[in-house]
Amino acid sequence: MNPLKVSELYKQLLDGDESARDQLFTQLYVSFRVLARHRLADWDEAEEAVQAAMVKVSGKLDQLAKEGSFAAWAHRILHNAIVDRQRVIQNRRRRESGLDVAEVYLRGDEECRELRSRLKNCLKEINAEFGRHARVLVLKYQGYRTAEICKKMSITPNNLYVTLSRARALLKACLERERKGK
Amino acid sequence: MTGSDDKRLCRLLYAYELDLLDAEQRDEFEIHLLDCPRCRREAEEFLPTARLLKHDREIRGFVEGVESGGTPPSGRRRYLTALVAVAAVVTLLVLGPWQFELGPTQEAIASENRMAVLYLPGSDDAEANLEMGRTIVNLLATDLSESEYLQVVSAEHLSDVARRLGYGYPARINRGQAARLAREVNARWMLTAGFVSDGAERQLITQLTEVAGGELRASHREVADSSATVFTLVDRMSAQLRGDVSLPRPALHEKDPSIADITTHSVKAYQFYLKGVELTHRLYFDDALEYFRKAVKLDSTFAMAYYQLSVYSSPGYITQAVKYIDRATKKDQLFIRAQNALLNGKRDEGLAFLSTIVTKYPDDKTAFFQMGYQHYLARDFMKAIYYLEQARRLDPYYKRPPNLLAYSYAEMGRLDDALNSLDEYSRVAPNEANPWDSRGDILARYGRLDEAIDAYREAIKIKPDFRPPGYKLFLSLLHNGQYEEAEAWISSWEPYCHPDTCSDVHSTRFQTLVYRGRYREAFGYVDKTIAAEHVQLETWCDYDGVAWSHGLKASLLLELDSSATSEVEKAIRFHTERQPDDRVNYRVSLARCYIHAGNLGRAEEILTRLGDDLTRTNQTQRLYWLGMGYLEMARGNAAQAADHFKRSADVGLGRSGFVPRFLQGRALLEAGRADRAVEILERQAHSFTQTRMAEVELSPKVYYYLGIAYEETERKEEAIEQFETFLGIWKDADRDLPEYIDARARLNRLKSTS
Numbered sequence: 001m002n003p004l005k006v007s008e009l010y011k012q013l014l015d016g017d018e019s020a021r022d023q024l025f026t027q028l029y030v031s032f033r034v035l036a037r038h039r040l041a042d043w044d045e046a047e048e049a050v051q052a053a054m055v056k057v058s059g060k061l062d063q064l065a066k067e068g069s070f071a072a073w074a075h076r077i078l079h080n081a082i083v084d085r086q087r088v089i090q091n092r093r094r095r096e097s098g099l100d101v102a103e104v105y106l107r108g109d110e111e112c113r114e115l116r117s118r119l120k121n122c123l124k125e126i127n128a129e130f131g132r133h134a135r136v137l138v139l140k141y142q143g144y145r146t147a148e149i150c151k152k153m154s155i156t157p158n159n160l161y162v163t164l165s166r167a168r169a170l171l172k173a174c175l176e177r178e179r180k181g182k
Numbered sequence: 183m184t185g186s187d188d189k190r191l192c193r194l195l196y197a198y199e200l201d202l203l204d205a206e207q208r209d210e211f212e213i214h215l216l217d218c219p220r221c222r223r224e225a226e227e228f229l230p231t232a233r234l235l236k237h238d239r240e241i242r243g244f245v246e247g248v249e250s251g252g253t254p255p256s257g258r259r260r261y262l263t264a265l266v267a268v269a270a271v272v273t274l275l276v277l278g279p280w281q282f283e284l285g286p287t288q289e290a291i292a293s294e295n296r297m298a299v300l301y302l303p304g305s306d307d308a309e310a311n312l313e314m315g316r317t318i319v320n321l322l323a324t325d326l327s328e329s330e331y332l333q334v335v336s337a338e339h340l341s342d343v344a345r346r347l348g349y350g351y352p353a354r355i356n357r358g359q360a361a362r363l364a365r366e367v368n369a370r371w372m373l374t375a376g377f378v379s380d381g382a383e384r385q386l387i388t389q390l391t392e393v394a395g396g397e398l399r400a401s402h403r404e405v406a407d408s409s410a411t412v413f414t415l416v417d418r419m420s421a422q423l424r425g426d427v428s429l430p431r432p433a434l435h436e437k438d439p440s441i442a443d444i445t446t447h448s449v450k451a452y453q454f455y456l457k458g459v460e461l462t463h464r465l466y467f468d469d470a471l472e473y474f475r476k477a478v479k480l481d482s483t484f485a486m487a488y489y490q491l492s493v494y495s496s497p498g499y500i501t502q503a504v505k506y507i508d509r510a511t512k513k514d515q516l517f518i519r520a521q522n523a524l525l526n527g528k529r530d531e532g533l534a535f536l537s538t539i540v541t542k543y544p545d546d547k548t549a550f551f552q553m554g555y556q557h558y559l560a561r562d563f564m565k566a567i568y569y570l571e572q573a574r575r576l577d578p579y580y581k582r583p584p585n586l587l588a589y590s591y592a593e594m595g596r597l598d599d600a601l602n603s604l605d606e607y608s609r610v611a612p613n614e615a616n617p618w619d620s621r622g623d624i625l626a627r628y629g630r631l632d633e634a635i636d637a638y639r640e641a642i643k644i645k646p647d648f649r650p651p652g653y654k655l656f657l658s659l660l661h662n663g664q665y666e667e668a669e670a671w672i673s674s675w676e677p678y679c680h681p682d683t684c685s686d687v688h689s690t691r692f693q694t695l696v697y698r699g700r701y702r703e704a705f706g707y708v709d710k711t712i713a714a715e716h717v718q719l720e721t722w723c724d725y726d727g728v729a730w731s732h733g734l735k736a737s738l739l740l741e742l743d744s745s746a747t748s749e750v751e752k753a754i755r756f757h758t759e760r761q762p763d764d765r766v767n768y769r770v771s772l773a774r775c776y777i778h779a780g781n782l783g784r785a786e787e788i789l790t791r792l793g794d795d796l797t798r799t800n801q802t803q804r805l806y807w808l809g810m811g812y813l814e815m816a817r818g819n820a821a822q823a824a825d826h827f828k829r830s831a832d833v834g835l836g837r838s839g840f841v842p843r844f845l846q847g848r849a850l851l852e853a854g855r856a857d858r859a860v861e862i863l864e865r866q867a868h869s870f871t872q873t874r875m876a877e878v879e880l881s882p883k884v885y886y887y888l889g890i891a892y893e894e895t896e897r898k899e900e901a902i903e904q905f906e907t908f909l910g911i912w913k914d915a916d917r918d919l920p921e922y923i924d925a926r927a928r929l930n931r932l933k934s935t936s
Contacts, residue, residue: 168196
């Protein structure tokens with residue numbers, strides 16, 4: 001069964017269904033973790049941000065105005081927690097070597113090595129029929145923003161998103177194929 | 183939210199995962215993701231892949247390689263490619279003696295696209311902004327230099343030329359001065375850059391102008407909030423600029439790595455590095471080292487800072503430079519490889535890498551200089567002079583070639599040419615201390631101590647905290663018999679040091695006393711030096727200083743034919759604290775201790791191991807032959823000993839040859855070859871190299887042994903003169919020293935029979 005949306009669970013809670021509370025927190029925790037891990041390269045820091053956000057949500061849930069969007073409210077809390085962690089990381093990096101923490105982690109991780117190898121094969125494979133993907137990545141690496149990438153590639157942002165969506169599907173399928181192949 | 187909205191947002195998933203959404207879109211998408219189990223699951227599953235795509239250096243390199251039209255080479259393949267390039271250069275070298283043929287393609291195009299990148303600060307810029315602006319412009323020039331189709335004039339060259347034109351660059355110049363500067367360095371393009379930061383926002387503004395017609399070709403403004411690094415600003419700007427300068431199609435496929443990835447991710451570390459480099463160009467190496475050390479402290483993966491440390495501090499740092507070589511520009515990688523090869527005794531390979539640099543980057547005077555320097559070290563002074571002249575031709579304002587040219591000419595016995603080179607050096611570095619310091623060295627080497635003293639004084643006047651000329655001035659005064667001036671000079675240091683830790687003052691007083699044969703008194707000062715170094719050890723962890731002071735005492739004890747084992751062992755112990763892998767330093771002294779104790783077998787074992795260690799670490803056998811000379815002397819094989827000392831002297835440069843030459847002279851005397859001893863010792867007596875002057879226990883004895891050599895070859899007048907000189911220096915010496923007693927006896931005998 002597909003999990004319920006957090007807004008639906010919140011609605012159930014507002015309607016007096018206390019059993020929805022635990023489910024809401026579980027779903028929220030999982031979603032927060034995904035978002036935080038995308039935003040923070042260091043997953044330990046991501047966990048810190050999630051914990052801080054969960055404490056806040058838990059403490060303030062009952063004060064939330066009923067008519068507001070629960071997802072937007074929860075997102076704002078997580079966003080603030082992530083920004084706090086980013087500040088901490090930036091200060092630490094200033095004090096220390098400046099090395100990207102994620103990079104240190106990625107270097108020594110066995111799973112990453114295996115995934116890296118599959119990813120290389122797939123990037124090569126999809127590049128043969130879908131060269132734009134690598135081009136977007138390279139421009140992103142060079143620090144270009146979406147509008148600039150679109151301008152350089154003479155495509156609209158919508159084209160870019162569609163292109164990326166397709167590339168992702170190809171990449172995902174290839175990674176799965178490679179994994180099974182192993 | 184509608185179904186179509188959901189669909190639209192789901193399509194943004196990969197853009198979100200790659201951080202390609204702006205803040206507003208991102209928030210919208212994240213709120214959607216909280217409420218969309220399907221997107222959340224997708225995002226969760228893809229997390230490790232997204233992380234690799236965003237943060238993994240290897241994947242990034244791979245993607246860049248794939249995008250530029252092929253699988254990127256592996257590390258090994260890249261190395262092989264470099265070797266092929268090296269082989270090609272070696273072939274070129276074989277074609278003609280030291281002639282270079284520049285490739286007609288990239289290099290030619292690059293020289294057509296010669297660019298001067300100049301910093302134009304605002305009139306009211308604060309000092310912090312000025313420094314950041316200079317840093318950014320340097321990064322921008324470095325980033326643009328990565329293109330093989332662009333020839334970017336080095337910041338150092340611009341700075342030198344600006345100074346000659348009387349401009350304050352890189353401090354403040356105006357647009358007119360910038361244009362003049364660009365013309366002066368034969369640039370086709372002038373890129374001026376300004377930097378504005380108000381705390382919340384940073385702006386990098388550039389204007390690209392064609393120098394010949396003054397036509398403005400492009401103007402750009404990159405803005406970033408304070409959370410973006412300056413490296414991002416530079417990367418963005420550099421990518422735009424490459425499109426402005428009509429580069430050929432292949433240039434579009436060149437990799438454009440992030441500037442932080444090929445320098446450092448720490449701005450402060452980069453600023454320390456730049457400061458260090460600037461100081462090395464002014465030849466203030468000690469000061470420069472401080473900055474390179476600070477740079478690696480901030481960024482422990484800063485390859486080029488390690489490279490500089492390997493050049494100016496300890497060769498061991500090259501290991502770190504090689505380890506992080508991927509974090510250096512293409513050109514810098516060649517420098518690191520060259521240095522690594524040279525330090526590992528692979529001279530040909532090192533020179534081949536340097537040749538690759540001068541072929542690919544014909545503007546790079548540093549590589550020409552390095553080649554000259556390597557030939558200088560190999561005592562091939564003709565070739566050294568050739569390459570140094572090339573470096574000077576490339577940049578008449580480059581300060582290092584005339585300096586080394588002077589030393590090369592001096593080694594060849596061409597004093598006039600050496601002094602001319604020094605005049606040239608003074609012209610390009612008019613307010614710097616080092617030309618005077620070098621002049622002092624060369625004049626002292628030719629026995630002109632009065633003039634050398636004046637030169638050292640001039641150097642100190644320009645830069646009072648420049649230590650080498652201060653010490654050399656002291657040694658020169660001592661050797662010129664100006665003892666009171668030498669003492670006054672030492673005393674002038676006292677106010678600047680704590681009485682408990684002033685080891686420099688104690689050690690120089692010790693040297694004065696040893697030079698004058700007052701050994702008993704000298705022991706008091708060497709003990710003070712040792713005590714001071716131990717105090718300093720607690721503050722600065724200066725193990726080498728403590729080791730050195732124990733070594734100092736040991737050398738005096740050995741010279742007095744006393745046991746020095748305990749002092750040598752202490753020296754080795756403290757030195758090993760600093761360099762645990764070193765098995766070379768103080769080993770000759772240790773062997774001498776066993777020789778003194780009559781244990782020649784043990785001494786030979788130590789020396790055999792020393793020879794092996796020198797071979798293993800690709801060093802010359804200078805110390806091995808020196809030790810073997812002592813051993814053969816103890817065995818009574820003076821002729822054999824003289825041969826060993828000669829071998830030791832022959833593999834070192836002139837400045838490191840005093841001790842073995844002096845010992846060779848002594849051994850020849852013992853072997854009954856007084857005529858040959860005269861030749862050797864005469865040359866040493868008239869030359870005041872720094873090494874000779876620092877060997878205070880041996881230096882005055884040159885006159886004593888030369889006196890004996892003259893006496894034995896029936897040159898009585900000259901013998902008398904030498905003994906008088908010796909006894910003049912040792913006027914107040916301890917009366918029981920054997921050389922003193924013997925010299926007096928010989929002098930009296932000679933005088934009574936002449």
